[in-house]
Amino acid sequence: xxxxxxxxxxxxxxxxxxxxxxxxxxxxxxxxxxxxxxxxxxxxxxxxxxxxxxxxxxxxxxxxxxxxxxxxxxxxxxxxxxxxxxxxxxxxxxxxxxxxxxxxxxxxxxxxxxxxxxxxxxxxxxxxxxxxxxxxxxxxxxxxxxxxxxxxxxxxxxxxxxxxxxxxxxxxxxxxxxxxxxxxxxxxxxxxxxxxxxxxxxxxxxxxxxxxxxxxxxxxxxxxxxxxxxxxxx
Ligand SMILES: [Zn+2]
Numbered sequence: 380x381x382x383x384x385x386x387x388x389x390x391x392x393x394x395x396x397x398x399x400x401x402x403x404x405x406x407x408x409x410x411x412x413x414x415x416x417x418x419x420x421x422x423x424x425x426x427x428x429x430x431x432x433x434x435x436x437x438x439x440x441x442x443x444x445x446x447x448x449x450x451x452x453x454x455x456x457x458x459x460x461x462x463x464x465x466x467x468x469x470x471x472x473x474x475x476x477x478x479x480x481x482x483x484x485x486x487x488x489x490x491x492x493x494x495x496x497x498x499x500x501x502x503x504x505x506x507x508x509x510x511x512x513x514x515x516x517x518x519x520x521x522x523x524x525x526x527x528x529x530x531x532x533x534x535x536x537x538x539x540x541x542x543x544x545x546x547x548x549x550x551x552x553x554x555x556x557x558x559x560x561x562x563x564x565x566x567x568x569x570x571x572x573x574x575x576x577x578x579x580x581x582x583x584x585x586x587x588x589x590x591x592x593x594x595x596x597x598x599x600x601x602x603x604x605x606x607x608x609x610x611x612x613x
Contacts, residue, residue: 415450417441424450428482428500430507431563437468442560442569454569457559459486465612466497466510468562473611474519478502483562487574489555498564507565509600517607518587520600528599531592534577542599547588551578567595 413426415434419441424434426445434450435442440458443450466472470481483498497510509520525543531552534540539548552575559570568574575592587602 413448418443418450418452419456426563427480428505428563428565430565432567433560433564433569435561435564437561440559440561444567453567454571457570459484459559459561464495464497464512465610466495468497471502471613472499473613474605474609478613479508481562482507483560483564485560485564485568486558487555487576488558489553489576491553493558498562517605517610518602519605520587520589520602523588523599523601525599528590528597531575531577531590534590539582540579542588545584545588546582547579548582549577549579552576566593566598568593 415424415426416422417424417436417439420436420439422436422438424436424443426434431445433442433444433453440456441452442454442457443452445451466481466484468481468484472479472481479499479501481497482500485496485498487494487496494511499508499510500506501508511518511520523543528542529540534549534552536549536552539546541547555574555576557568557570557572557574560568572594573592574594577590577592579588580586581588581601589600589602591598
């Protein structure tokens with residue numbers, strides 16, 4: 380809970396916007412829904428997505444991991460303050476005529492403030508994306524499947540590194556922590572955990588690339604800029 384109370388002074392921080400995608404699920408698995416009870420408050424929790432490893436109770440904000448098809452409470456309760464984002468967990472949006480559900484939300488903190496990321500899932504394909512908003516500069520990030528990513532310690536701002544045959548110019552490297560989350564998430568995360576990141580530019584394409592070093596996995600994604608007018612909030 381304590382970490383949430385730090386939020387007000389961070390209001391001005393830039394938002395990034397990120398969208399990762401993953402493999403499509405088979406049609407057979409598309410419409411699954413699993414019913415659980417929150418172990419903290421007893422509220423009904425309906426898991427909508429096959430990929431979910433973490434769920435945050437919409438009533439008491441308790442984070443739980445899904446382990447062996449059972450919910451296990453982890454971490455403190457943490458309700459994220461609403462700073463007027465266009466995105467809301469449970470809402471739907473449309474991008475390039477494809478409809479997505481906003482499935483999850485994560486808020487990160489680092490030295491200069493905080494940023495939010497929104498997990499959206501295609502209603503048609505169940506492909507996953509993360510949305511990040513950098514003061515209205517919207518970028519859609521897609522996953523870059525890399526067998527081995529460089530260690531955080533080995534990346535240097537202002538230097539280049541080769542990742543999956545791309546030459547990457549490193550523009551930013553920061554320590555960060557997870558402030559809190561909402562909804563369903565595809566990895567095991569709780570507030571307070573480390574979530575360092577390195578941002579860069581693909582030299583040959585000028586596209587942004589981001590690597591997030593979460594406690595249980597490292598996620599690399601490539602971005603594509605989009606306009607706010609390309610997103611319809613349904
Ligand atoms: Zn609950």
